[in-house]
Amino acid sequence: MKKNLLLWLFLSILSWKGNGQAPYEKLSLDKGWRFFKGDIPFPTVKGHRESYNNAKAANALGAASANFNDKTWQSITLPHDWAVEGEFDKNENVSQGYRKRGIGxxxxxxxxxxxxxxxxxxxxxxxxxxxxxxxxxxxxIHRNFCGYTSMYLDITALAKYGDEVNTLAVRVDADTQEGWWYEGAGIYRHTWLLKRSPLHVATDGVYAQPVKYENTWKLPVEITLENSGASTTNANIEVSVLDTQGKRLASQSTQNEVGILKKGVVNLNLSVDNPTLWTLENPYLYQVKTIVKQANVIVDSVVTNCGFRTIRFDADSGFFLNEKNIKIQGVCNHQDHAGVGVAVPESIIEFRLRKLKEMGVNAYRCSHHPPSVEFLDLCDKMGIMVMDENRNFNISSEYMNQLRWMVRRDRNHPSIILWSVFNEEPMQGSEQGYEMVRRMNAEVKSLDNTRPVTAAMNGGLFASKNVSQAVDVVGFNYQMQSYDRFHKENPTMKLTSSEDVSAFQVRGEYKTDKAKNIMDAYDSERAIWGATHRNAWKAIAERPFLAGAFVWTGFDYRGEPTPFTWPSASSFFGAMDLCGFPKTAFYIHQAQWIKDKPIINIAPHWNWVDSLGKSIKVMVMSNADSLKLLLNGKMIAGQKVDKYDMNTFSVPFQKGKLEAVGYKNGKEVSRTKVETSDEPFAVQLIPDRLFLNADGQDAMPITVKVIDKKGREVPTAQNLIQFKIKGSGKIIGVGNGNPNSHELEKVNQRSLFNGLAQVIIQADEDTNTIELVASTEGLKPFSLRIPLRKATIMPYVKVINPVIELNEWHISAFSDNKPNPTQEIAENDMNSWLPTKSSQLQAFTEGKYALLRTSFSLNDNLKNRKLVFKNLIGKAEFWLDNQLIFKKDTHESTTISIPFNGQNKNYKLVVLIETEKNQRAGLGGLVTIE
Known part of the structure; x- marks a missing residue:
């Protein structure tokens, strides 16, 4: 899966070449960033000259300035979440997981x-x-007021080329929160640099969503073109549909004229006979290849994935995929993971989705915001349906743009079956809420009319005017008591549970102790507004008119540690913990949801050596017809399987082996066991996969446990495990799923929690083997060797060393008499000296002398700095803070390097140029501080 994803990304980025040049380049900008944790206040502006200059383009001050000195800042590679790197702080926001966020x-x-x-x-x-x-x-160039939307920034008119350096500066305010869960802090998703022909397909400018008409399939394709060039141009657009073997199934072409700095939209309609359908079992994807030609030369190309499938919600029968009635078995999730926060590598996203499919999940609600595009690509490929959710309920221009962006970016993904415009908004039962959603629904439909719109409502359903009347599918959050009444009163409305359950469990704990913030894992504890996993699903499964459920949640997440506060720092809701280790709820849903293979599991473990003879509550989760329970080979109980509530037993503890056996039609179909272990003997590491791809991005979760001499897992172990890594990789995070743990996550150690911990390693870009050693006091260590496979490395924008470039200058009037380099400019004089640039020679037609002046600031005291003037022409004197520091006595072009000791201060730099009249002289190249 990882290999296929990387191959697809690489092919999408490096489209074919035409006329000797790549018409489209998409380069990763993730490497080579400098980071400063904390705010850097902008300098106070008081003087008239400062005020005048501050109001002009390209004159940003402080850390936003192009020539700010960031040499001492931390060097990082994106994605990056600085909040997860810090300690837990009782004084920070409980909903954000007690992590300090701040500004960076x-x-x-x-x-x-x-x-x-x-x-x-x-x-x-x-x-x-x-x-x-x-x-x-x-x-x-941009302000962004949502932590979940992408930013597409056209820098064509502002960029520098050749030797000149471009400088991006980003101030991130993570004190501003949008959610009531852990949101992380920083540039936590990817960054890119795109280079395209002046005539090109706009970003997210291809819309290709197949539509079925009776017995035929049509593929309407809408292409938005942009022309950043200086002349109107004619475009020839060709669109083809390709199968997974690259075979062309259909194609069409058309022409369009695009004006200067204008957009043009073209529409084509292709027919595809008998396509292979996108299903949950076989999520088949086609490619739509768009080629743009100009004068018969390819100037741009875009490859878009699409899937042929139909979706339909019915007021009586629920949901249909390709006209097959399917119950939605969904989960809600936030996006963070143990050890890495919200900066989650794609391979860890794939791991999480794989665990959900293992649980029986067929749908995923993105709670409560749009996900990354890599997430949606994986859902397309893995056959997981998606409810794509808008973050902010607001119809102002700013927030409607966020909604439009989400739909435009995501509308080609066959995995998406629902657009959700909000979650649990107080205005949901009002006319204002109805009117807002009516407008949002219309906006979504103007961009994509192939999917229904929903909203997750936790109230207001029976108000005379409410949001349910403005959506296509009504979403119920925790409204089990209203299912039947609402359906009876609104028999034509289509319904689904958009969020349910909210039950509490701590992995490996089997006795609730609220004084210690512990909830048992028997599915007996729930929020007052929620239900147990078993009861919530029963209510869905027994009502055909409900399309399905989205369980809160698939994984635990940081923040919102309901029903507790400190020291609890993450949620208790997940069917899996923060690491993806299953809780009992995971196995309950396996038994409820999986029909095509035998399922059987036992809770709890069988290490109750302090409870000899005492009764232990045993829960068996199975999809068999009946089951038997055996202790040390002797049958002690048998029951018919309860497909909703599962089966529970009271078993007096004896050391040994407890087995559960499942039967269908009287034949054994499944068997599982838990066994009493001896004392811990050795550490064990279990990799998720057998190799890593040497691409600098691939990451793998490794399970950490201890075993006894017979190789049996010790489920009660709490040992502190130390990690050492050698070779071409690094540890990027550790965790153990304990919601009450305050251990650091960016370190080389972690305590086991109820027998388990997780360490995440990430590959470098060379293929040396990684060796990970795990050890703890008194036990045998474990050494794991992980081979690295040669892989395609994403094309990157070249990393350059930080440089201070002095590009903004002012030039005095020309004169025949030598001017005074130390002269000051009047505070209100904005016209005697004219702005100019480095790399811009002057024509000395009105005199043989001129002064060039600039200023710069240093924020450190680094010694042995150099002022470097490339290709300076003319005789010259160099004055720094009114002190002559160097003289050039010749006219020819020369590179001048002048050493000086830097100080944390502001500097004034003046260059006196002398040449003959009517000659060109001055700053012929870049001026830098190195």
């Missing part, structure tokens, strides 16, 4: 080749938590 700064410098000039250039940020302000080359 990021900076990244890069160069664009001179041959890129004239191309369309775009920077993309996939997600920044939470509010972001972005500058390029000292120009404010």
């Amino acid at each position: 700064w990021y900076r990244r410098q890069f160069k664009l080749d001179a041959t890129d000039k004239g191309k369309y250039i775009e920077i993309q940020f996939d997600g920044i938590a939470t509010h972001a302000t972005i500058w390029l080359n000292g120009i404010l």
Whole structure:
């Protein structure tokens, strides 16, 4: 799966070449960032000159300035979540998991080749938590007020080329929160640099969603073109549909004229006979290849995945996929994982989705915000249906743009079956809420009319005017008591549970102790508004008119540690813990949801050596018809399987082996056991896979446990495990699923919690084997060797060393008499000296002398700095803070390097240029501080 995903990404990024040049490049911008944790206040502006300059383009101050010195900042690779790196703090927000968030700064410098000039250039940020302000080359280019939306920033007119350096600066305000769960802090999704022809397909500019008409399939394709060039151009657009073998099944072409700095939309309608359908069991994907030609030369190309499938909600019979009645077996989830926070590698997302499918999940609600595009790509490939959810319930321009972005970006994904416009909004039972949703629904339909719109309502359903009247599918949050009444009163409305359960469990705990913030894992504890996993599903399964359920939640998540507060720092809701280790709820849903293979599991473990002879509550989860329970080979009980409530027994504890055997039609179909272990003997590491891809991104969760001399797991172990890693990889996080743990997550050690812990390792970009050693006092250590497989490395924007570039200058009037380099400019004089740039020679037609002046700031005391002037022409004197520091006595072009000791202060730099009249002289190249 990981290999196929990387191959698809690589092929999508490196589209074929036409006329000797790649018409489309998408380069990762994740490497080479500088990070500062904390705010850097902007300098106070008081003087008239400062005020005047502050109001001009490209004159951002402080850390937003292009020439700010970030050399001492931390070097990082994105994605990055700084909140997960910190300690837990009782004084921080409980809903955000007691982690300090705060403010942080990021900076990244890069160069664009001179041959890129004239191309369309775009920077993309996939997600920044939470509010972001972005500058390029000292120009404010974007403010983003949502931690979950992407930013597509056209920098074509602002970019520098050749030797000149481009500087991105990002201020992230993570004190601003949007959710009541852990949201992380920082640039936690990918960043990209796009280079395209002036005539190109707009980002998210292909819409290709198959539609079935009786016995035929049509594929309407809408393409949005943009022209950033200087002339109107004619475009030839060709669209083809390809199967997984690359065979062309259909194609069409058309022409369109796109004006200067205009957009153009073209529509084609292809027919595809008897396509292979996208199903949960076989999620078959086709490719829609869009080619744009200009004068018969390919100038752009885009590959879009699509799936042929039908979805239908029915007021009486629930949900249909390809006209097959399917019960939605869904889960709600936030996006964080143990050890990594919200900066989750794609391979860990794939691991989480794989665990959910193992549980029997066929649908996923993105709670409560749009996910990453990599997540949706995986759901497409793995056959998991998705409810894609809007974050902010607001119809102002800013927030409607966020809704439009979500639909435009995601509408090609066959996995998406529902658009959700909100979650549990107080206005849901009012006319205002109805009117807001009516407008949001209309906006969604203007962009995609193939999927229904829902809203997750936890009240207001019976108000005379309410949101249920403005959606296509009514979503119930914790409204079990209203299912029947609402259906009876609204028999034509289509219904689903959008969120249910909210039951509490702690993995490996079998006795509730609220004084210690512990909930048992027998599915006996629930929120006052919720239900147990067993009862909630029974209510769904027995009502055909309900499309299905979305359980709260599949995984535990940081923050919202209901029903507790400190020291609990993460939730208790998950069917799995933060690491993805199953709780009893996982096995309950396996037994309820999986029909095509035998399921049987036992809770609890059988290590109750302090309870000899005492009765232990035993729960067996099975999808068999009946089952038997054996203790040390002797049958002690038998029951018919209860497909909703499961089966429970009271068993006096004896050391040994407790077995459960499942039967169908009188024949054994499944068997499982739990066994009393001896004292811990050795550490054991269990990798999720047998190898890692040497691409610098692939990551793997490794299960950590201890075993006895017979190799049996010790489920009660709590040992502190130390990790050492060698070779081409690193540890990026550790966890153990304990909601009450305050251990650090970016370290090389972790305590087992009820027998388990997790360490996540990530590969480098070379293929040396990784060796991970786990040890603890008094036990045999374990050494795990993980081979690294050669893999395609994502094309990256070249990382350059931080440089301070002095590009903004002012030039005095020309004169025949040598001017005074130390002269000051009047505070209110904005016109005697004119702005100019480095790499811009001056024509000395009105005199043989001129002064060039700039200023810069240093925020450190680094010694042995150099002022470097490339290709300086003319005789010159160099004055730093009114002190002559160097003289050039010749006219020819020369690179000048002047050493000086830097100080934390503001500097004034003046260059006196002397040349003959009518000659060109001055700053012929870049001026930098190195």
